Amino acid sequence: MIQPGDYFWTEGAPGSEEGSGPSGDVPFDVRGDLKRNAPLAKLVWFKSGGAADWLFEPADLDDLTTFMAALEPGTPVMALGLGSNLIIRDGGVPGVVVRLGKPFSTVEVKREHVVECGGGTPGILVASTARDAGIAGMEFLRGIPGTVGGFVRMNGGAYGREVADILVDCDVVMPGGDLVTLPVADLEYSYRHSRLTDGAIVVAARFKGEAGDPEEIGAEMDRIADERENSQPLRTKTGGSTFKNPEGGKAWKLVDEAGCRGLQIGGAQVSEKHTNFLINTGEATSSDIENLGEEVRRRVAETSGVALEWEIKRVGRP
Structure with missing residues (x-):
């Protein structure tokens, strides 16, 4: 896999932040905001996780299509919205994260x-x-x-x-x-x-x-x-519904019946208010949150035989 550093300048380009210029190999003009090693925690609801290798906020549709066309084939690309149903792993996200802003x-x-x-x-x-x-x-x-x-x-x-x-x-x-x-x-x-x-x-x-x-x-x-x-812990650092509802059942009920209400690993906790929500109690790492989710899945499988599927998307390097 070709890494972004192989085809982006490593020194600042005119009008960009240092280390965020476009490629010299594939000429194109980025009019939006392109940043290297961009922290993502502040952009997601859990307020945890690492940085994107590159974060691009296109100026408009033409800016986005031009940028995408100029990327090396195989470059990982991920779109980021409000970051509400997402765990950004602590090692950060490889490739390019594209955030669609006001335009x-x-x-x-x-x-x-x-x-x-x-x-x-x-x-x-x-x-x-x-x-x-x-x-x-x-x-x-x-x-x-x-x-x-x-x-x-x-x-x-x-x-x-x-x-x-x-x-x-x-x-x-x-x-x-x-x-x-x-x-x-x-x-x-x-x-x-x-x-x-x-x-x-x-x-x-x-x-x-x-x-x-x-x-x-x-x-x-x-x-x-x-x-x-x-019914939901909206005023906490959370990620929305954690698991998909299994056919004919409710994920929250299975989690509750497995005794997971309030269960905690590090700074991550199963919500007391709604057991299909995980919350960051303050300083949780993404690893805390994901490990807690996996422990919940283990306990639910043990007590009910149901293998819960993640609804929250988990991306990036561990």
Whole structure:
């Protein structure tokens, strides 16, 4: 595998931070923000983990496609949204982390109850825009703490609905820089999974709802917000739902029945409020958090015979 240091300058380029210039081997002009050895802990909900070899925040879509086209084949690329369902391992992330910022945080109402969103748009903004336009069916996005790019990739869902129910199609920048539009059928959605390849970045999506009353839509969004507030440890350093619900069951119930409520390893703890959430009590390392999750899986398998699957994505070097 060719490492970023092999094809990026190791000295500062004009207009960049030291050690963050573009390649001399593959000429291109980066207009966004490109940083080397960029700490990621502050960008994820757990507030733990190492640095990215490179962190790129593109200025716009053209900047992103040009950058992706210029990377050496095989370079690891990972998109980062709000960092809500993610463990960044302590050794950091190899290759390039792409963070879609304000230029990709857009939402526009189209005809026939379609809402078009940028890949960096938070779910709450999508839901609120749909509410104001009298478009029902997207209220559940109020309960997904992430961005469009993330929950399109993983078929995010909550409160009985999932992205597969509303997605029309999405625009994706593929490894190599090609921009393609994929209809929902091409994603071959299953529970919290799509067939999108590693390194593909969702830059826009279109969701279709139905006509609804803004007051009723708003009331449902408020109900979802209240339920989340009352049942989840939202005001802690957490990563959202840790494990996928097994078929016909609830992950939190299995964790609770295995005696894991409040279980702690280092600075990581199983939430007392909702046992499918892990929390960083203060100074937890990502290793603490991941090891705790694995211990929970072991105990659940031992007591119930169920092998819980991680819903939180774990990336980087141990």
